Amino acid sequence: MNVQAAVYTNERGQDRKHTPWPLPAGWTWVALDDLGNWTGGGTPSKTVASFWTDGTIPWVSPKDMKLDVIGTTEDLITKEALDRSATKLVPAGSVLMVMRSGILRHSFPVARTDRPVTLNQDLRALTPINALDPNYLARYLARSARAVLDACSKDGTTVNSIDAKSLGRFRVPVPPLAEQHRIVARIDALFEEIAEGEQALDAARKGLETYRRALLKAAVTGELTADWRETTDVDVSGQDIVRLIEHDLSLAKRRPAPSGESAGLLPIPDTWGWSTLGTLASSVRNGTSSAPRATPNDNEILRISAVRSMYIDASQIRYLSESQAAASAEATVQSGDLLFTRYNGSADLVGVGAIYRGPQRFYPDKIIRVRLHAALEDGAAFVELAANAGNGRKHIAANIKTTAGQQGLSGESLKQTPIPVPPPSEAKEILRRVADGLAAASDTRHVLDAEASDVQRLRQSILRAAFEGRLVPQDPGDEPAGATLARLKASNTIATPARRGRRAKS
Incomplete structure (x- = not known):
């Protein structure tokens, strides 16, 4: 050499x-x-x-x-x-x-x-x-x-x-050479300390997810508002809402509501009622099978990836041709509808749903649109919550089937999803408390993410100092x-x- x-x-x-x-x-x-x-x-x-x-x-x-x-x-x-x-x-x-x-x-x-x-x-x-x-x-x-x-x-x-x-x-x-050994030893020692910090960050993130699941479970079982019920009377119970909807003869033919404990469901307060997503809906419909295209026009169609648990990314869109749009007139979603995924490669992303808020758009056949009965008024937000947590999510997860490597959920299984129905006034209080809790968790996650970024910058700073001769004397x-x-x-x-x-x- x-x-x-x-x-x-x-x-x-x-x-x-x-x-x-x-x-x-x-x-x-x-x-x-x-x-x-x-x-x-x-x-x-x-x-x-x-x-x-x-x-x-x-x-x-x-x-x-x-x-x-x-x-x-x-x-x-x-x-x-x-x-x-x-x-x-x-x-x-x-x-x-x-x-x-x-x-x-x-x-x-x-x-x-x-x-x-x-x-x-x-x-x-x-x-x-x-x-x-x-x-x-x-x-x-x-x-x-x-x-x-x-x-x-x-x-x-x-x-x-x-x-x-x-x-x-x-x-x-x-x-x-001796300094090389000292540099390596110092890098290893500092990186070990950083790794311990990262483990603490990971534990904190997992703790946030545990908190989120516990919060949502408490919300859909009534535990979250137990103190509220002790001091508040309700004029309309959840059972009243369920009876009102089932009184409609066209809805009475739908699958009967689950009977609580006999169906293996978590207990709910006496003022709540049990129903199913299919019973609470005025329509449940798959989207269009037309293959979308990337060329922009006025016929926007949501991508499958747009729908996640309690969140819809409205920027995830493609487009239909004029002829495709004309043939897909029934496969449109409007603000206030619920959208659920029907197929995905990951079971965790099957059957998740959220309220759509935005202009009328088309949606694909791997998404199911649920339009709720008018008697629920502003109840879509609670139904969104109940379908993604507790008994609702448990039912959906148990009914996911694998077909040709894809995880899928039938529309009929989605309709059978048990949904607890609280009094409208309590539902509003639940949603307020959940929003506050999730906002606090989100703020904490932002802090953790910022600290994680600081960790990466710290690693780079250590290495830069090491190779410029500033890490060890x-x-x-x-x-x-x-x-x-x-x-x-x-x-x-x-x-x-x-x-x-x-x-x-x-």
Whole structure:
């Protein structure tokens, strides 16, 4: 290896070439080519079973590059594969880098290996010289991912790739070896503290979700307003509302209301009544099966992804042609209607619903529109709540079926969803308290998100300080990096291993 660039420094230990930032005394900028020996990869023939059956040697591919340290891998090869293919054994303590993968559009995966491994052809490994701590190098390259991609990416390739020669010229700020060890130890200690903080943030987020579920459950069982009922009389009960709706002969033919405890439902106050979503609705209808298009016009149709639990993203729209719109006149939603998802790849997103508030639009056949009976007046907000929590959500989750890889809910099952009906005055109080509780939770989540962003910025600040020489104090007694490199060269410690002939693939 050529170490001229490594030792060509001034009296303060700074590289005389252009450098991204000034370095402390004893540090120097060194190209990757001068910091170790490169090893490429290869793939043993997949047609030779003995290369892969009962393998014990890790074979690293881009899909394994998700951790800081590579231990085991998804694929293992045999000693026979190593002996009879182009792949080579990479020593423990090497730094692995992805050279060819779609992930290079936005990331530059780097990892260390704590044991000998082999690589596929989309990776390269740098085995550092004795003057370089592999932990330090891996930390620096991971922190410099954007710079590597900007400086070393190939142009005009079908698959995103790193140019090996450009990567070899990519320079690293190298401090004295003892200082490298101190830097790595300090980074690890600080990152461990940060990780503990992140765990606390995650626990707080989970606590918020637990609070949200408990709040909604209390809302739809009457627990939330137990104190309100003790001091407030009602003129119209929930049972009165249910009887009024069921008095309509056209609605009386619908499925009878659940009977509470006999149906395995959570108990509700005496002034409440049980009904079903189908009974409370004047119409329940699937949307249009017309395939939407991206070209904007006046015929807006909501996308399936627009509907989530108690939230509709009205910006999630596509468009129908004039002929499609004319054929889909019945598949429109108006402000105040409830929309529920009918199919989704995730069961958690099937049967979730929300009130639609906005101009009249079309909706697709994987969404079900529920238009409530006029007797409910402003009751849509409570029905939205009851369908997404407690017994309502429990019923929906129990009736989700899998068809062709999609999770689905039939319209009939949705109609059977049990809905508790409180007195109108109590429903308003419930909604007020829920809104206050969710707003407080949202404020707390914003604080947690801001703290999480601060954590990421703190990590970057620590790494920047580390590689600018500001994280740990310099020790004048440390041998300068340039002197170490020169000494290693003089003692022939730096050496390029003999080239190994390419083995014929079997």
